[in-house]
Amino acid sequence: MTDLWTAVKDLPIAIEGSSFEALVPSGPVDTSGGGGDAEISTTHLRLRGRGEEGVGEQVGTPEAQVELRESAFPLTGEWATLADFLAHLDTIEMWSEPPEHALARNWRRWTFESAALDLALRQSGTSLAEALGRAPQPLTFVTSFGLGDPPDIDKVARRRALHPTVGFKLDVAPSWTPEIMDRVAGVPGVATIDFKGQYGIEVEDEAALLAMYERVLATFPDAVLEDPHDLPAVQELLRPVADRVSYDAPVTSVRSLEATPIAVGIVNVKPCRVGRLRDLSRLYAHCEAAGIRMYNGGMGELGVGRGQAQLLAALFHPDAPNDIAPSDYNLGDPPADLPASPLDPAPDRGFRRR
Template identity: 50%
Template sequence: MDRRGQLMFDRLAGLPLDIESYDYVRLTGGERSTTLLRLHGRGHRGLGEDIMPAVEDHDALEAQTEFPLVGSWTLVEFLDALGSFDQWGGVEPEFADFARPFRNWLFESAALDLALLQAGLSLGDALGRTARPVTFVNSFGLGETPSVDGVRARLELYPSVGFKLDAAPAWSRGLIEELAGTGAVRTVDFKGRYGLEVEGDFAPVYEAVLELLPEARIEDPHEAFAAGLPLERVAYDAPIKRASDIGATQTINVKPSRIGDLRSLLEIYAHCEAHGVVMYGGGMGELGPAREQVQLLAALFHPDGPNDVAPPPFNLPEPISGLPTSPLEVTAPPIGFRLK
């Protein structure tokens, strides 16, 4: 582990952690469901959120009542113990390479929250860092018949909010010109590192985005196109799980749930700060406290990037009024692994 990352981890590792019981709460928002894990101890409740996409995954998790979580630990003892038991109740998860980090982060984030609560510390205090207002973007696709209408409708309500848009072969040059006219596109996500089959010709889209959206990051470009892109325009998300994955990349999207464990997350932060790698944060469809947790991490480590950590109501099909604007104001965060 990088020495700087180790020093950050050491500031948390020895925190006492007393778990007396645990339970679950299902969260639902539109067609999306997540499950809260609540760790109880010494009058406090530490929270983590399972973000698996299928309802069946949440049903199976909530049926697990004999995880060996109860006891008196230090935080590092608990994190080390997570590798010694079956987090899936004997059922191999689909897409295990993605799913296992999600589940591990569920336990680690809840444990970190409870340990900080029991110590009377905020995460910023524990790490010696100050939270700053968070620039965030709204992330979505433009539909099967791509249209800029959704972008314009949101800009009418929230002119300071930028956008991270999922590219598609159906994007026309005219559409990209319209997007350029908004001046609000911060990132174009090609999702080219998931091994998904591409249906259609992406070459004109890459060409037009490169020309017409010169300020926008190009995230996860397909391998066939990546070599022709300026390195300073490219950002990677899906391939980044460890500091060793960064290589010569100049910009990364840091997703704690994809990384899956606190040690590796802190090592990535330390590596990027030491080597001048630009960071921004990303969520994974959180509905509850896990979204505030990624907002807090953005506030502590990369507040000025195009962070894909908008409050969950921004992901509703139609924009609604009364939501926070960007940058998200951050007062002194409370104790625990939480923003408010």
């Protein structure tokens, strides 16, 4: 089967102009997980040429959005292949000043690579699915959040009642007592427990942390266990269930996946965190060859980036606990009439043919 890079690298591309567009959420977002930002925004990059338009989406801090929209980049021209244009991107400094977080370079790179791929596909009159020779399948998705501090015990049950087809990825905390865990586990659909252990957050009470891990293992026997802490005691607890251990934050390449403290049976492959089509293709191929299950997650996309991630999931891992629910699931008060899971892989959802 054709790999992603081989399928698209030889597409020609012509760019006559570009522009940026600011995006904001349709309402207040749920920041109970502790990783959210009340000032969330993203930016669309639009590349135009030969009567077509390709779009990519930049995620990251509001400051990064403003910096991007105020920048100018030498993007116009004609390239024999998409690979040639992406090599041209290597010659461009995409930041006026180095970003605070090095990973932001990958997020921005994906903005340009995804927009270029979208445009190249359109100019060639094809779709990503057709180029790959894969048919997108109905997409299973979950919605992710924390319970807040103090924990809102009934939040999961309320969300499940409102959206009964949707599963959950939940940010766990040492404050989750056995009662809280039992109440949460009593609600169908808890697919992933996220420990947030790979973000460099200081562990204040190791004993309480280990007790939390023990309660999770006892209460959620089937859930994916994402981003555990690197503490030796934690690794010892998790090795017997290594097939359920996953990493998210460190995963940007095959090499990074091979360097995880616990060899995984499942992994979160986020396109914008990987940043480059060639590296994303290598990760997909490596995981498929090694029998490593995949799912993906969002990074606060508000526009086309969410649809592109959904389409990639529908092509490469449709039946997994993909944390890419439609963006309005991230609102503090999500409406009741949101799309159900599995999501129809509609032809207008990212990297599409018009």
